[in-house]
Amino acid sequence: MSLLEAEGLTKVYGDGCAVCLDRTGDRAGTNQCPICGSVVACADVDLSVKAGEVLGIVGESGSGKSSVAELLALDAKAGHTDGAVRHANHEGNLLDVDYQTRHELQNGEISLVHQHIRDGLELGFSGGGNVAEKLLSAGWRNYEEIRERVGSLFEATEIPVDRMDDPTSTYSGGMQRRVQIARALANDPNVIILDEPTTGLDVSVQARVLDMFRRVQREEDVAAVVVSHDLGVIRLLADRTLVMRHGRIIESGLTDRVMEDPHHAYTQTLINSVI
Amino acid sequence: MTETDSTPNRTAPTDAVDSVDAVDAVLDSLDAGDGLDGYNYAYLDEHTKREVRRSILKAIAIPGHQVPYASRPMPLARGWGTGGIQASLSILGPDDTFKVIDQGSDESVNAANIRRLAGNTADVETTTDTTDADVIQTRHRIPEEVLTDDQILVLQVPITDALRKVDSSDASNRRRHAHKNYGKMWVHLYENVVEYGEINIAARYPTMVGGRYLMDPSPIPRWDVPKLDDADNLFVFAAGREARIYAVPPHTSVEPLAFEDREFQVERFPDQSCRACGSTDTYLTEIETDDGQRHYVCNDTSFCLKRQDNEELPKDHHLDREGVDWGPGTPNNTTADSGGDAE
Numbered sequence: 001m002s003l004l005e006a007e008g009l010t011k012v013y014g015d016g017c018a019v020c021l022d023r024t025g026d027r028a029g030t031n032q033c034p035i036c037g038s039v040v041a042c043a044d045v046d047l048s049v050k051a052g053e054v055l056g057i058v059g060e061s062g063s064g065k066s067s068v069a070e071l072l073a074l075d076a077k078a079g080h081t082d083g084a085v086r087h088a089n090h091e092g093n094l095l096d097v098d099y100q101t102r103h104e105l106q107n108g109e110i111s112l113v114h115q116h117i118r119d120g121l122e123l124g125f126s127g128g129g130n131v132a133e134k135l136l137s138a139g140w141r142n143y144e145e146i147r148e149r150v151g152s153l154f155e156a157t158e159i160p161v162d163r164m165d166d167p168t169s170t171y172s173g174g175m176q177r178r179v180q181i182a183r184a185l186a187n188d189p190n191v192i193i194l195d196e197p198t199t200g201l202d203v204s205v206q207a208r209v210l211d212m213f214r215r216v217q218r219e220e221d222v223a224a225v226v227v228s229h230d231l232g233v234i235r236l237l238a239d240r241t242l243v244m245r246h247g248r249i250i251e252s253g254l255t256d257r258v259m260e261d262p263h264h265a266y267t268q269t270l271i272n273s274v275i
Numbered sequence: 276m277t278e279t280d281s282t283p284n285r286t287a288p289t290d291a292v293d294s295v296d297a298v299d300a301v302l303d304s305l306d307a308g309d310g311l312d313g314y315n316y317a318y319l320d321e322h323t324k325r326e327v328r329r330s331i332l333k334a335i336a337i338p339g340h341q342v343p344y345a346s347r348p349m350p351l352a353r354g355w356g357t358g359g360i361q362a363s364l365s366i367l368g369p370d371d372t373f374k375v376i377d378q379g380s381d382e383s384v385n386a387a388n389i390r391r392l393a394g395n396t397a398d399v400e401t402t403t404d405t406t407d408a409d410v411i412q413t414r415h416r417i418p419e420e421v422l423t424d425d426q427i428l429v430l431q432v433p434i435t436d437a438l439r440k441v442d443s444s445d446a447s448n449r450r451r452h453a454h455k456n457y458g459k460m461w462v463h464l465y466e467n468v469v470e471y472g473e474i475n476i477a478a479r480y481p482t483m484v485g486g487r488y489l490m491d492p493s494p495i496p497r498w499d500v501p502k503l504d505d506a507d508n509l510f511v512f513a514a515g516r517e518a519r520i521y522a523v524p525p526h527t528s529v530e531p532l533a534f535e536d537r538e539f540q541v542e543r544f545p546d547q548s549c550r551a552c553g554s555t556d557t558y559l560t561e562i563e564t565d566d567g568q569r570h571y572v573c574n575d576t577s578f579c580l581k582r583q584d585n586e587e588l589p590k591d592h593h594l595d596r597e598g599v600d601w602g603p604g605t606p607n608n609t610t611a612d613s614g615g616d617a618e
Contacts, residue, residue: 099454122462126469129462136465137458143468143534165469 002048003223004072004110004191008083009045011067014038016080024247026266031062031246041067041079042247049191051088052221056238056255058231058270064247065227066115066195071095072225073112073193074102089190107137111184115195117176120183121168127179128154128164134186153182156219158212174205181213191223198233210236231271235259243267317364317397323347327365327520331511334522339484340452341435346518350392356414357515359431360389363412364397366427366511372400374408379416379558379574386414403577406593415478417499419557419578421591421601422508424525430493432514435521437481437491457489460532468537480539483530484523492529498541498558502602503529541603547571552582556590556604 012020017036024031024040031040042064049055057065070076072085074094084093087109094105106112114120121130128150132140140146154161157178163171168179177197184192197213198206214237217224226237234241234255241258243251243266251264262268315321323345330344349357367373375390377383381403389412390401402408405418412429422428438448441459451457460481467474478494482503492500493512503510503523510523523529533539548555550570557578559571573579581588591599599605 103454103456122459125462126466128469129466132465133458133462136461137456141535143465143537146465146534 002050005048005086010043010082011041012080054224056234056241057227059244063244069195069227111189111192113180113194123169157182324365330520339488339490341519353516356431358513362513367397371409374411377414415494419575424507426508432493435519549573
């Protein structure tokens with residue numbers, strides 16, 4: 001069985017009505033229900049990730065990528081959700097678990113790197129403190145061991161270790177992104193969800209963050225779901241790719257196949273527009 | 276019984292004589308009523324006292340959990356001990372003896388006034404001797420002398436939630452308490468060690484009560500925190516402004532948060548002793564004299580007076596057992612580590 005599986009993931013913002021799902025999606029050309037005005041952020045999304053595999057999700061802005069990422073990371077906020085997320089080490093639908101179990105899962109097996117730095121980091125804390133929070137929440141109580149672990153995570157993610165005790169607000173954007181990744185790796189999760197890992201970074205920093213992540217991902221053999229609007233990022237990182245539009249998956253396959261031989265008209269436009 | 280109820284010396288400028296006479300008349304009419312006229316017993320109405328007692332009982336049932344109650348307006352500003360007064364007046368009965376201390380002192384204006392309010396309205400005996408009191412209301416100290424199982428310590432609390440230091444949102448802090456999610460407080464301690472090499476929280480040291488709730492022990496010094504653990508007496512924490520009551524029942528484990536390799540430490544007074552009584556095993560405060568000299572003196576004035584009469588007086592002198600564990604300065608008279616508590 002694969003490590004992480006999702007079936008029929010659906011997220012609707014608004015009251016919803018009986019025809020919401022029929023009147024939205026790729027064929028309807030919109031993600032907003034013409035009857036009740038609800039926004040169907042994503043619907044009927046099925047996917048699976050094997051241990052150590054990287055799955056890419058690509059699509060234009062508003063196609064529902066981030067909603068899928070939040071659902072997978074058990075970080076869903078307001079709105080009506082449906083569907084199931086299953087993890088190999090747990091029984092049942094992870095979307096239904098209580099707060100306590102969800103908290104344990106997020107501290108252990110499933111990590112999320114947020115799209116917005118402010119959602120994932122406490123900027124008043126030091127960079128080391130942000131990473132240590134994950135360890136402390138998981139019950140680490142030995143100061144020297146925590147320091148050592150945080151230091152080695154900083155090295156792995158190529159953050160200068162001397163900056164470890166400075167407030168995170170004084171870090172550059174690329175360093176903050178790397179602190180998020182270090183934080184996500186802290187408790188040896190077996191799957192990491194990255195939501196737009198390179199947003200707001202200039203091209204050279206993007207390349208270093210991606211290189212770093214690719215190396216760490218292989219060394220730690222951690223599975224990942226990478227969500228991005230940037231085909232370059234997906235091409236570099238992902239083994240398999242899903243293409244989303246208007247809240248639905250319109251195409252999926254090995255990344256090389258999707259890039260070289262896109263079947264869906266939208267995917268063809270997407271790839272041609274990049275090249 | 277050092278209650279000083281002497282009338283203040285009212286010398287007023289001559290052009291204000293009439294108003295002074297009027298004030299005197301009002302004061303005389305109040306004095307004539309022997310304190311209780313026009314007031315319910317113990318100042319508060321019976322419904323309020325019942326409400327406070329109910330909250331105290333609930334707080335005892337869930338050690339360390341903050342229980343809301345309907346905090347009443349009191350005849351002094353919120354933040355000046357109104358929570359403590361409401362708790363004290365709700366549990367005092369006419370046979371009780373009451374003591375009030377303000378940072379260790381019985382003689383501060385606020386302590387004296389609270390003591391007088393209880394004396395006037397609840398008809399209780401007042402005392403400054405810790406061992407004589409049934410109920411002790413305190414601001415920011417736990418007495419040096421060991422409290423017993425028939426005593427109640429009421430602590431005034433300015434800020435009820437230890438987590439507010441790391442997150443100002445009470446809503447999310449309540450959620451953290453509900454799920455025992457104290458990661459953020461631990462990060463605060465971690466950063467403290469990073470900055471100072473040890474945990475450097477002077478007062479309001481975060482403590483785990485019964486292994487479940489994180490509790491703000493009120494701004495007592497670290498010196499007093501170990502006294503909360505496995506004590507014989509009941510601790511009631513009451514906040515008037517925030518309208519919350521919480522409690523540590525007798526023999527409850529209260530553990531200050533610390534790392535395995537950065538342990539909790541009390542204040543240290545190297546090579547210092549009390550200027551007045553010579554004690555080295557009490558919590559000392561630094562005072563500056565008029566000529567600019569600095570001295571250390573006992574913070575707990577009533578125990579300091581006893582020590583001045585008897586230098587060797589142990590903190591558990593009033594108990595019929597020895598080797599009581601009561602904070603850092605309690606000498607352990609027993610040779611064996613265990614068995615000292617046997618009655």
